[in-house]
Amino acid sequence: MLSGDTPINFVDHVGIAVHDTRAALRHYTDRLGLRLVGDEEAAEPGVRLTYLDAGNTFLQLVQPLRDGPVAAFLRESGEGLHHVCLNVDHIDRALQQLGATSPAGVFRGGRGRRACFLAEEPNGVLLELAERDRRP
Amino acid sequence: MLSGDTPINFVDHVGIAVHDTRAALRHYTDRLGLRLVGDEEAAEPGVRLTYLDAGNTFLQLVQPLRDGPVAAFLRESGEGLHHVCLNVDHIDRALQQLGATSPAGVFRGGRGRRACFLAEEPNGVLLELAERDRRP
Numbered sequence: 669m670l671s672g673d674t675p676i677n678f679v680d681h682v683g684i685a686v687h688d689t690r691a692a693l694r695h696y697t698d699r700l701g702l703r704l705v706g707d708e709e710a711a712e713p714g715v716r717l718t719y720l721d722a723g724n725t726f727l728q729l730v731q732p733l734r735d736g737p738v739a740a741f742l743r744e745s746g747e748g749l750h751h752v753c754l755n756v757d758h759i760d761r762a763l764q765q766l767g768a769t770s771p772a773g774v775f776r777g778g779r780g781r782r783a784c785f786l787a788e789e790p791n792g793v794l795l796e797l798a799e800r801d802r803r804p
Numbered sequence: 805m806l807s808g809d810t811p812i813n814f815v816d817h818v819g820i821a822v823h824d825t826r827a828a829l830r831h832y833t834d835r836l837g838l839r840l841v842g843d844e845e846a847a848e849p850g851v852r853l854t855y856l857d858a859g860n861t862f863l864q865l866v867q868p869l870r871d872g873p874v875a876a877f878l879r880e881s882g883e884g885l886h887h888v889c890l891n892v893d894h895i896d897r898a899l900q901q902l903g904a905t906s907p908a909g910v911f912r913g914g915r916g917r918r919a920c921f922l923a924e925e926p927n928g929v930l931l932e933l934a935e936r937d938r939r940p
Contacts, residue, residue, distance in 0.1 A: 670837075670838070670839070670857065670858075670859045673837040674836060674837025674838060675837075676836060676837065676838065676858065676859065677859055678858065678859030678860040678861075679815075679818070679858045679859065679860055679861050679863075682815070682818055682888060684927055684929055685927075686927045692926065692927050695924075695926035695927070696926065699902060699903065699904075699926070700810060700812060700902065700926075701806075701809040701810025701811075701812065701902075702806070702810060702812065703806070721806065722806075722812065722814065722815045722890070723806045723812065723813055723814030723815065723891075724814040724815055724860040724861055725814075725815050725860055725861055727815075727888075729927075745881075746928055747927040747928040747929075748885075748927065748928030748929060749884075749885035749886075749887075749888070749928075749929055750885075751885075752818060752863075752885070754858070755859075766835060766836065766837075767835065768835075788831075790828065790831035790832065790835070790836075791820055791821075791822045791828050791831070791865075791883040791884065792882055792883040792884030792885075793820055793883075793884060793885055
C-alpha cells in the first residue's frame with residue numbers, strides 16, 4: 669500500500685482487450701497456468717470481464733459484447749494491452765487529488781465496484797480507477 | 805505468490821514505452837504521486853529503465869537509447885503499454901514448464917536480473933520473464 673501524496677493504493681489489474689475470451693483463456697490458464705477467479709458481464713460498459721490471478725494483481729481479459737470503446741480499440745489496434753487499473757479508496761476524492769477528470773463518468777465496473785477511466789492518457793496509457801476491494 | 809502448476813510468482817512490472825523519460829516522469833511522479841525507485845541504463849537491450857513503485861508491482865518506463873525493438877515499437881505504435889513482466893524463480897525451468905521459447909535469449913535486464921522475452925505473444929501481449937528479486 670502506497671502512502672504519502674498519492675491516492676493510489678496498488679495496481680488492481682492490467683486489462684487486455686480480446687476478441688474471444690474462451691480462446692484467450694486457453695493460453696492464460698492452460699499454458700501459463702494462471703487461475704481463473706472471475707467471469708462476469710458488466711452491463712453498463714457492455715463487456716465480458718474475466719480475471720486471472722497473477723499473484724499480486726489480476727490480469728483482466730476484456731471482450732466487448734457490443735460496439736463501444738473496446739470494440740473500437742480492437743478494430744484500430746487489434747488484441748493487446750488495453751489499460752491499467754489503479755485501486756483508490758474514493759474515486760471522487762482521488763480525481764480531485766490527482767487534478768484528473770473522467771468525461772464518461774463513474775460506472776459500475778467489474779466485481780461490482782465503482783470505476784472510471786481518466787481523460788488524460790499519460791504516454792498513451794489508458795488509466796482506470798476502481799474503488800477498494802482487495803488484491804489477490 | 806502463486807502455487808500449483810505455474811512457474812509464475814507475480815507481475816514484476818508493467819512496461820510502458822516512452823520517447824522521453826524525463827517528460828514521462830513528470831506525469832507519473834508529479835501528477836500521480838508515484839515514487840521513482842530506480843533509474844538505470846541497461847546496456848545490452850540499449851534502453852533507459854525507470855521504475856515507479858505502484859504499491860504491489862512496478863510501472864517501468866522504457867526509453868530506447870538506440871535503434872532496436874522498443875524504438876521500432878514507438879515508430880509503429882507510438883508511446884503506450886509495451887509488455888508485462890512475470891517473475892519466476894528460474895528462467896530455464898520456467899521456459900521448459902511453459903513450453904515456451906525465447907528466440908532472442910536471456911539477457912541482463914533491469915535491476916541486474918536475468919530476463920527474456922517470450923516468442924509467443926498471447927492476444928498481442930508481449931511477455932517477459934525475470935528471475936527472483938522482490939516486489940515493492
